[in-house]
Amino acid sequence: MLHGKRILLIIGGGIAAFKSLELIRLIRKSGGSVTPVLTRAAQEFVTPLSASALAAEKVYTSLFDLTDEAEMGHIELSRSADLVVVAPATADLMAKMAGGHADDLASTLLLATDTPVLVAPAMNVRMWLNPANQRNVATLEADGVHRIGPDEGDMACGEYGPGRMSEPADILGAIEARLADGPLTGQHVVVTSGPTHEPIDPVRYIANRSSGAQGTALALALSGLGARVTFVTGPASVPPPPGVSVVRVETANEMLAAVRSALPADAAVFAAAVADWHVEAAKGKIKKDGSGKPPTLKLSENPDILATVSQMKKGRPKLVVGFAAETDDVVANATAKRKRKGCDWIVANDVSPETGIMGGHENAVTVIDAEGAEEWPRASKEQVARRLAQRIADALA
Numbered sequence: 362m363l364h365g366k367r368i369l370l371i372i373g374g375g376i377a378a379f380k381s382l383e384l385i386r387l388i389r390k391s392g393g394s395v396t397p398v399l400t401r402a403a404q405e406f407v408t409p410l411s412a413s414a415l416a417a418e419k420v421y422t423s424l425f426d427l428t429d430e431a432e433m434g435h436i437e438l439s440r441s442a443d444l445v446v447v448a449p450a451t452a453d454l455m456a457k458m459a460g461g462h463a464d465d466l467a468s469t470l471l472l473a474t475d476t477p478v479l480v481a482p483a484m485n486v487r488m489w490l491n492p493a494n495q496r497n498v499a500t501l502e503a504d505g506v507h508r509i510g511p512d513e514g515d516m517a518c519g520e521y522g523p524g525r526m527s528e529p530a531d532i533l534g535a536i537e538a539r540l541a542d543g544p545l546t547g548q549h550v551v552v553t554s555g556p557t558h559e560p561i562d563p564v565r566y567i568a569n570r571s572s573g574a575q576g577t578a579l580a581l582a583l584s585g586l587g588a589r590v591t592f593v594t595g596p597a598s599v600p601p602p603p604g605v606s607v608v609r610v611e612t613a614n615e616m617l618a619a620v621r622s623a624l625p626a627d628a629a630v631f632a633a634a635v636a637d638w639h640v641e642a643a644k645g646k647i648k649k650d651g652s653g654k655p656p657t658l659k660l661s662e663n664p665d666i667l668a669t670v671s672q673m674k675k676g677r678p679k680l681v682v683g684f685a686a687e688t689d690d691v692v693a694n695a696t697a698k699r700k701r702k703g704c705d706w707i708v709a710n711d712v713s714p715e716t717g718i719m720g721g722h723e724n725a726v727t728v729i730d731a732e733g734a735e736e737w738p739r740a741s742k743e744q745v746a747r748r749l750a751q752r753i754a755d756a757l758a
Protein backbone atom coordinates (compact mmCIF):
# COMPACT_ATOMS: atom_id res chain seq x y z
CA MET A 362 0.00 0.00 0.00
CA LEU A 363 1.09 3.56 -0.68
CA HIS A 364 -0.43 5.35 2.31
CA GLY A 365 0.82 8.94 2.47
CA LYS A 366 3.29 8.47 -0.42
CA ARG A 367 3.54 11.17 -3.06
CA ILE A 368 4.13 10.28 -6.70
CA LEU A 369 5.11 12.78 -9.36
CA LEU A 370 3.80 11.16 -12.54
CA ILE A 371 5.33 12.41 -15.78
CA ILE A 372 3.19 11.35 -18.73
CA GLY A 373 5.06 11.26 -22.03
CA GLY A 374 3.56 11.50 -25.51
CA GLY A 375 2.70 7.98 -26.63
CA ILE A 376 -0.44 5.99 -27.30
CA ALA A 377 0.17 4.21 -23.95
CA ALA A 378 -0.60 7.53 -22.19
CA PHE A 379 -4.20 6.37 -21.86
CA LYS A 380 -2.99 3.59 -19.53
CA SER A 381 -1.42 6.24 -17.28
CA LEU A 382 -4.90 7.52 -16.43
CA GLU A 383 -5.65 4.05 -15.06
CA LEU A 384 -2.32 4.19 -13.20
CA ILE A 385 -3.41 7.44 -11.48
CA ARG A 386 -6.58 5.69 -10.32
CA LEU A 387 -4.65 2.66 -9.01
CA ILE A 388 -2.09 4.79 -7.12
CA ARG A 389 -4.89 6.69 -5.39
CA LYS A 390 -6.74 3.46 -4.60
CA SER A 391 -3.55 2.22 -2.94
CA GLY A 392 -3.51 5.33 -0.70
CA GLY A 393 -0.94 7.42 -2.56
CA SER A 394 -1.32 10.88 -4.06
CA VAL A 395 -0.38 11.80 -7.64
CA THR A 396 0.79 15.06 -9.13
CA PRO A 397 0.57 14.66 -12.91
CA VAL A 398 2.90 16.41 -15.35
CA LEU A 399 2.01 16.19 -19.04
CA THR A 400 4.49 16.82 -21.83
CA ARG A 401 3.26 18.78 -24.84
CA ALA A 402 3.05 15.54 -26.88
CA ALA A 403 1.17 13.76 -24.07
CA GLN A 404 -1.59 16.34 -24.39
CA GLU A 405 -2.25 15.02 -27.92
CA PHE A 406 -3.22 11.68 -26.36
CA VAL A 407 -4.85 12.57 -23.02
CA THR A 408 -6.11 15.87 -21.70
CA PRO A 409 -4.83 17.70 -18.61
CA LEU A 410 -8.45 17.81 -17.47
CA SER A 411 -8.80 13.99 -17.34
CA ALA A 412 -5.48 13.65 -15.49
CA SER A 413 -6.42 16.39 -13.05
CA ALA A 414 -9.91 14.98 -12.45
CA LEU A 415 -8.56 11.49 -11.72
CA ALA A 416 -5.69 12.76 -9.55
CA ALA A 417 -7.81 15.42 -7.82
CA GLU A 418 -4.67 17.59 -8.04
CA LYS A 419 -3.38 20.41 -10.18
CA VAL A 420 -1.75 19.24 -13.41
CA TYR A 421 1.51 20.85 -14.57
CA THR A 422 2.30 21.22 -18.26
CA SER A 423 4.62 24.16 -18.83
CA LEU A 424 7.97 25.32 -17.55
CA PHE A 425 7.12 28.93 -18.18
CA ASP A 426 3.86 29.05 -16.27
CA LEU A 427 4.71 31.86 -13.86
CA THR A 428 1.76 31.17 -11.62
CA ASP A 429 3.16 27.72 -11.01
CA GLU A 430 6.59 29.17 -10.24
CA ALA A 431 4.96 31.37 -7.60
CA GLU A 432 3.06 28.43 -6.14
CA MET A 433 5.79 25.82 -6.41
CA GLY A 434 9.08 26.13 -8.28
CA HIS A 435 10.11 23.28 -10.55
CA ILE A 436 12.93 22.35 -8.19
CA GLU A 437 10.55 21.94 -5.28
CA LEU A 438 7.99 20.18 -7.47
CA SER A 439 10.64 17.65 -8.50
CA ARG A 440 11.80 16.99 -4.96
CA SER A 441 8.62 16.98 -2.92
CA ALA A 442 7.66 13.53 -4.19
CA ASP A 443 8.74 10.19 -2.76
CA LEU A 444 9.11 8.80 -6.27
CA VAL A 445 9.12 10.24 -9.78
CA VAL A 446 7.41 7.90 -12.27
CA VAL A 447 7.74 8.41 -16.03
CA ALA A 448 4.94 6.52 -17.83
CA PRO A 449 4.93 6.22 -20.74
CA ALA A 450 8.66 6.94 -21.04
CA THR A 451 9.06 7.60 -24.75
CA ALA A 452 12.34 7.14 -26.64
CA ASP A 453 12.61 10.92 -26.86
CA LEU A 454 12.05 11.49 -23.15
CA MET A 455 14.64 8.83 -22.24
CA ALA A 456 17.13 10.37 -24.70
CA LYS A 457 16.62 13.72 -23.01
CA MET A 458 17.13 12.14 -19.59
CA ALA A 459 20.28 10.33 -20.70
CA GLY A 460 21.64 13.52 -22.29
CA GLY A 461 20.73 15.79 -19.39
CA HIS A 462 18.46 18.06 -21.46
CA ALA A 463 16.16 20.55 -19.77
CA ASP A 464 14.10 22.16 -22.52
CA ASP A 465 10.60 21.57 -21.15
CA LEU A 466 8.97 21.02 -17.77
CA ALA A 467 9.28 17.19 -17.77
CA SER A 468 12.98 17.08 -18.69
CA THR A 469 13.80 19.95 -16.30
CA LEU A 470 12.08 18.17 -13.42
CA LEU A 471 13.97 14.98 -14.22
CA LEU A 472 17.29 16.82 -14.29
CA ALA A 473 16.57 18.70 -11.06
CA THR A 474 15.23 15.85 -8.95
CA ASP A 475 17.13 14.06 -6.22
CA THR A 476 14.37 11.53 -5.58
CA PRO A 477 14.43 8.05 -7.14
CA VAL A 478 13.02 7.77 -10.67
CA LEU A 479 11.12 4.84 -12.19
CA VAL A 480 10.59 4.71 -15.96
CA ALA A 481 8.03 2.59 -17.81
CA PRO A 482 9.18 2.70 -21.45
CA ALA A 483 6.73 2.47 -24.34
CA MET A 484 7.65 2.66 -28.01
CA ASN A 485 7.71 0.83 -31.30
CA VAL A 486 9.80 -2.37 -31.23
CA ARG A 487 12.37 -1.05 -33.79
CA MET A 488 12.77 2.12 -31.74
CA TRP A 489 13.28 0.06 -28.58
CA LEU A 490 15.93 -2.11 -30.23
CA ASN A 491 17.68 0.79 -31.95
CA PRO A 492 21.29 1.02 -30.68
CA ALA A 493 20.85 4.71 -29.81
CA ASN A 494 17.89 3.88 -27.58
CA GLN A 495 19.72 0.90 -26.06
CA ARG A 496 22.67 3.19 -25.25
CA ASN A 497 20.30 5.59 -23.52
CA VAL A 498 18.69 2.74 -21.55
CA ALA A 499 22.15 1.59 -20.42
CA THR A 500 23.10 5.16 -19.42
CA LEU A 501 19.92 5.53 -17.36
CA GLU A 502 20.56 2.20 -15.70
CA ALA A 503 24.11 3.29 -14.79
CA ASP A 504 22.65 6.54 -13.41
CA GLY A 505 20.51 4.49 -11.02
CA VAL A 506 17.18 5.07 -12.77
CA HIS A 507 14.77 2.19 -12.07
CA ARG A 508 12.88 0.63 -14.95
CA ILE A 509 9.86 -1.60 -15.44
CA GLY A 510 9.31 -3.16 -18.87
CA PRO A 511 8.74 -2.76 -21.68
CA ASP A 512 6.61 -5.88 -22.16
CA GLU A 513 6.60 -7.99 -25.27
CA GLY A 514 3.41 -8.32 -27.31
CA ASP A 515 1.17 -6.89 -30.02
CA MET A 516 1.64 -3.19 -30.41
CA ALA A 517 -0.71 -0.41 -31.44
CA CYS A 518 1.40 0.08 -34.60
CA GLY A 519 0.65 -3.51 -35.70
CA GLU A 520 4.11 -4.94 -34.95
CA TYR A 521 5.06 -7.55 -32.37
CA GLY A 522 7.96 -7.48 -29.90
CA PRO A 523 9.34 -5.62 -26.89
CA GLY A 524 8.04 -2.06 -26.60
CA ARG A 525 4.59 -2.23 -24.96
CA MET A 526 4.30 -0.26 -21.73
CA SER A 527 3.84 -2.52 -18.69
CA GLU A 528 0.28 -2.86 -17.45
CA PRO A 529 -0.77 -0.23 -14.87
CA ALA A 530 -1.21 -2.92 -12.18
CA ASP A 531 2.40 -4.05 -12.74
CA ILE A 532 3.68 -0.46 -12.63
CA LEU A 533 1.79 0.00 -9.37
CA GLY A 534 3.51 -3.16 -8.05
CA ALA A 535 6.93 -1.70 -8.99
CA ILE A 536 6.05 1.60 -7.27
CA GLU A 537 4.93 -0.21 -4.12
CA ALA A 538 8.12 -2.30 -4.12
CA ARG A 539 10.26 0.86 -4.40
CA LEU A 540 8.45 2.65 -1.61
CA ALA A 541 7.85 -0.28 0.72
CA ASP A 542 9.01 0.20 4.24
CA GLY A 543 12.10 -1.89 4.92
CA PRO A 544 13.96 -3.13 8.00
CA LEU A 545 15.96 0.13 8.13
CA THR A 546 12.98 2.50 7.93
CA GLY A 547 13.46 5.28 10.48
CA GLN A 548 17.21 4.64 10.80
CA HIS A 549 19.89 7.09 9.69
CA VAL A 550 23.09 5.75 8.14
CA VAL A 551 26.13 7.82 7.16
CA VAL A 552 28.23 6.39 4.32
CA THR A 553 31.59 7.80 3.16
CA SER A 554 32.74 6.97 -0.35
CA GLY A 555 35.21 7.76 -3.11
CA PRO A 556 38.76 9.08 -2.95
CA THR A 557 39.91 12.35 -1.40
CA HIS A 558 41.88 15.01 -3.25
CA GLU A 559 44.61 16.69 -1.25
CA PRO A 560 45.80 19.89 -2.94
CA ILE A 561 49.50 20.51 -3.57
CA ASP A 562 48.90 23.99 -4.97
CA PRO A 563 45.86 25.60 -6.63
CA VAL A 564 46.12 23.34 -9.72
CA ARG A 565 47.55 20.02 -8.50
CA TYR A 566 46.46 17.41 -6.00
CA ILE A 567 47.27 13.96 -4.60
CA ALA A 568 44.53 11.39 -5.23
CA ASN A 569 43.99 7.63 -5.42
CA ARG A 570 42.28 5.19 -7.78
CA SER A 571 39.07 4.61 -5.78
CA SER A 572 36.03 4.86 -8.10
CA GLY A 573 33.46 5.08 -5.30
CA ALA A 574 31.57 2.12 -6.80
CA GLN A 575 31.38 0.02 -3.61
CA GLY A 576 30.31 2.94 -1.39
CA THR A 577 27.71 4.03 -3.94
CA ALA A 578 26.26 0.52 -4.22
CA LEU A 579 26.15 0.31 -0.45
CA ALA A 580 24.33 3.63 -0.05
CA LEU A 581 21.77 2.48 -2.65
CA ALA A 582 21.28 -0.88 -0.92
CA LEU A 583 20.85 0.75 2.50
CA SER A 584 18.29 3.20 1.16
CA GLY A 585 16.57 0.27 -0.60
CA LEU A 586 16.06 -1.23 2.88
CA GLY A 587 14.40 2.00 4.00
CA ALA A 588 17.33 3.83 5.64
CA ARG A 589 17.75 7.59 5.43
CA VAL A 590 21.26 7.78 4.02
CA THR A 591 23.70 10.69 4.18
CA PHE A 592 26.28 10.01 1.50
CA VAL A 593 29.53 11.92 2.08
CA THR A 594 31.55 11.52 -1.08
CA GLY A 595 34.95 12.61 -2.36
CA PRO A 596 35.41 13.27 -6.09
CA ALA A 597 34.32 9.78 -7.27
CA SER A 598 34.10 8.63 -10.87
CA VAL A 599 30.68 7.00 -10.48
CA PRO A 600 27.69 9.30 -9.84
CA PRO A 601 26.05 9.25 -6.40
CA PRO A 602 22.92 7.10 -6.10
CA PRO A 603 19.43 8.62 -6.32
CA GLY A 604 17.32 9.03 -3.21
CA VAL A 605 20.11 9.78 -0.75
CA SER A 606 21.29 13.04 0.71
CA VAL A 607 24.62 13.80 -0.99
CA VAL A 608 27.41 15.87 0.63
CA ARG A 609 30.34 16.48 -1.73
CA VAL A 610 33.79 17.03 -0.26
CA GLU A 611 37.36 17.08 -1.57
CA THR A 612 39.79 16.60 1.30
CA ALA A 613 39.98 14.29 4.32
CA ASN A 614 39.52 17.25 6.67
CA GLU A 615 36.35 18.30 4.82
CA MET A 616 35.12 14.69 4.94
CA LEU A 617 35.57 14.55 8.72
CA ALA A 618 33.70 17.85 9.14
CA ALA A 619 30.86 16.61 6.91
CA VAL A 620 30.60 13.33 8.83
CA ARG A 621 30.54 15.18 12.16
CA SER A 622 27.73 17.43 11.00
CA ALA A 623 25.77 14.45 9.59
CA LEU A 624 25.74 12.76 13.02
CA PRO A 625 23.84 11.51 14.97
CA ALA A 626 23.36 8.30 13.06
CA ASP A 627 22.36 4.74 13.91
CA ALA A 628 25.20 3.35 11.79
CA ALA A 629 28.20 4.72 9.92
CA VAL A 630 29.97 2.93 7.11
CA PHE A 631 33.36 4.24 6.01
CA ALA A 632 33.95 3.04 2.47
CA ALA A 633 35.98 6.07 1.35
CA ALA A 634 39.62 5.70 0.37
CA VAL A 635 40.87 8.59 2.47
CA ALA A 636 44.36 9.94 1.86
CA ASP A 637 46.62 9.33 4.84
CA TRP A 638 48.43 12.64 4.42
CA HIS A 639 47.76 16.12 3.18
CA VAL A 640 50.28 18.56 1.76
CA GLU A 641 50.95 21.96 3.18
CA ALA A 642 49.56 23.46 -0.01
CA ALA A 643 51.26 26.38 -1.71
CA LYS A 644 49.12 29.50 -2.22
CA GLY A 645 50.29 29.95 -5.82
CA LYS A 646 51.21 27.41 -8.52
CA ILE A 647 54.61 25.84 -7.77
CA LYS A 648 57.01 26.60 -10.62
CA LYS A 649 60.29 25.05 -11.76
CA ASP A 650 62.97 27.45 -10.53
CA GLY A 651 65.60 26.43 -13.10
CA SER A 652 67.92 24.94 -10.47
CA GLY A 653 66.96 21.36 -11.48
CA LYS A 654 66.03 20.66 -7.83
CA PRO A 655 62.45 19.36 -7.32
CA PRO A 656 60.34 21.12 -4.66
CA THR A 657 59.89 19.45 -1.30
CA LEU A 658 56.31 18.64 -0.35
CA LYS A 659 55.70 18.83 3.37
CA LEU A 660 53.18 16.18 4.38
CA SER A 661 51.11 16.07 7.57
CA GLU A 662 48.92 13.21 8.72
CA ASN A 663 45.18 13.45 8.03
CA PRO A 664 42.64 12.78 10.77
CA ASP A 665 41.47 9.15 10.76
CA ILE A 666 37.71 9.58 10.35
CA LEU A 667 36.87 5.95 11.08
CA ALA A 668 38.96 5.91 14.28
CA THR A 669 37.62 9.31 15.39
CA VAL A 670 33.98 8.22 15.08
CA SER A 671 34.63 4.72 16.50
CA GLN A 672 36.20 6.22 19.60
CA MET A 673 33.62 8.94 20.22
CA LYS A 674 32.67 9.04 23.90
CA LYS A 675 29.29 10.63 23.22
CA GLY A 676 26.99 10.09 20.26
CA ARG A 677 28.87 7.14 18.73
CA PRO A 678 26.68 5.36 16.16
CA LYS A 679 25.51 1.95 17.41
CA LEU A 680 27.35 0.27 14.56
CA VAL A 681 30.57 1.52 12.96
CA VAL A 682 31.88 -0.32 9.91
CA GLY A 683 35.25 0.26 8.26
CA PHE A 684 36.86 -1.12 5.13
CA ALA A 685 40.39 -2.39 4.74
CA ALA A 686 41.99 -2.53 1.33
CA GLU A 687 45.03 -4.75 1.72
CA THR A 688 47.52 -6.37 -0.60
CA ASP A 689 48.94 -9.03 1.76
CA ASP A 690 47.98 -10.87 4.97
CA VAL A 691 44.49 -9.51 4.41
CA VAL A 692 42.70 -11.14 7.36
CA ALA A 693 45.52 -10.66 9.88
CA ASN A 694 46.02 -7.01 8.95
CA ALA A 695 42.30 -6.27 8.92
CA THR A 696 41.74 -7.99 12.27
CA ALA A 697 44.48 -5.84 13.81
CA LYS A 698 42.97 -2.74 12.15
CA ARG A 699 39.54 -3.44 13.69
CA LYS A 700 41.10 -3.45 17.18
CA ARG A 701 43.32 -0.44 16.55
CA LYS A 702 40.57 1.77 15.19
CA GLY A 703 37.86 0.59 17.57
CA CYS A 704 35.17 -0.08 14.94
CA ASP A 705 32.68 -2.94 15.15
CA TRP A 706 33.28 -4.56 11.77
CA ILE A 707 35.95 -4.38 9.13
CA VAL A 708 35.12 -5.36 5.58
CA ALA A 709 38.46 -6.49 4.20
CA ASN A 710 39.39 -6.99 0.58
CA ASP A 711 42.47 -7.89 -1.39
CA VAL A 712 43.25 -5.05 -3.78
CA SER A 713 46.38 -6.57 -5.35
CA PRO A 714 46.32 -5.50 -9.02
CA GLU A 715 45.81 -9.13 -10.22
CA THR A 716 42.42 -9.30 -8.39
CA GLY A 717 41.04 -6.49 -10.60
CA ILE A 718 38.94 -5.31 -7.62
CA MET A 719 40.12 -1.69 -7.34
CA GLY A 720 38.17 0.16 -10.03
CA GLY A 721 36.48 -3.11 -11.17
CA HIS A 722 32.90 -4.36 -10.95
CA GLU A 723 33.41 -7.22 -8.51
CA ASN A 724 34.55 -7.59 -4.95
CA ALA A 725 35.61 -10.49 -2.72
CA VAL A 726 35.40 -9.53 0.93
CA THR A 727 35.94 -10.97 4.38
CA VAL A 728 33.78 -9.46 7.11
CA ILE A 729 35.59 -9.33 10.42
CA ASP A 730 33.75 -8.70 13.67
CA ALA A 731 34.28 -9.56 17.34
CA GLU A 732 33.26 -13.18 16.61
CA GLY A 733 35.83 -13.78 13.86
CA ALA A 734 36.21 -13.67 10.08
CA GLU A 735 33.48 -14.50 7.56
CA GLU A 736 34.67 -15.01 3.99
CA TRP A 737 32.15 -14.11 1.27
CA PRO A 738 32.35 -15.46 -2.26
CA ARG A 739 33.42 -13.10 -5.07
CA ALA A 740 30.36 -11.25 -6.39
CA SER A 741 29.37 -7.97 -8.03
CA LYS A 742 29.83 -4.86 -5.89
CA GLU A 743 26.00 -4.50 -5.91
CA GLN A 744 25.54 -8.04 -4.54
CA VAL A 745 28.18 -7.47 -1.84
CA ALA A 746 26.42 -4.18 -0.99
CA ARG A 747 23.00 -5.82 -0.65
CA ARG A 748 24.37 -8.58 1.60
CA LEU A 749 26.23 -6.06 3.75
CA ALA A 750 23.16 -3.79 3.98
CA GLN A 751 21.09 -6.77 5.14
CA ARG A 752 23.76 -7.69 7.73
CA ILE A 753 23.66 -4.08 8.99
CA ALA A 754 19.85 -4.21 9.18
CA ASP A 755 20.04 -7.48 11.17
CA ALA A 756 22.60 -5.95 13.56
CA LEU A 757 20.45 -2.86 14.20
CA ALA A 758 17.21 -4.84 14.61
Ligand code: C5P
Nearest residue numbers: 631632633635663664665666667683684
Ligand atom coordinates in the same frame (compact mmCIF):
# COMPACT_ATOMS: atom_id res chain seq x y z
O1 C5P B 1 44.05 2.72 7.77
P1 C5P B 1 43.32 2.44 6.51
O2 C5P B 1 43.33 3.58 5.54
O3 C5P B 1 43.71 1.14 5.84
O4 C5P B 1 41.80 2.22 6.98
C1 C5P B 1 40.78 2.04 6.07
C2 C5P B 1 39.48 2.39 6.72
O5 C5P B 1 39.58 3.58 7.48
C3 C5P B 1 38.41 2.68 5.70
O6 C5P B 1 37.16 2.35 6.27
C4 C5P B 1 38.54 4.18 5.50
O7 C5P B 1 37.33 4.75 5.03
C5 C5P B 1 38.87 4.64 6.91
N1 C5P B 1 39.72 5.83 6.97
C6 C5P B 1 39.21 7.02 7.44
N2 C5P B 1 40.01 8.12 7.57
C7 C5P B 1 41.31 8.06 7.23
C8 C5P B 1 41.86 6.85 6.74
C9 C5P B 1 41.03 5.77 6.61
O8 C5P B 1 38.01 7.08 7.73
N3 C5P B 1 42.08 9.13 7.35
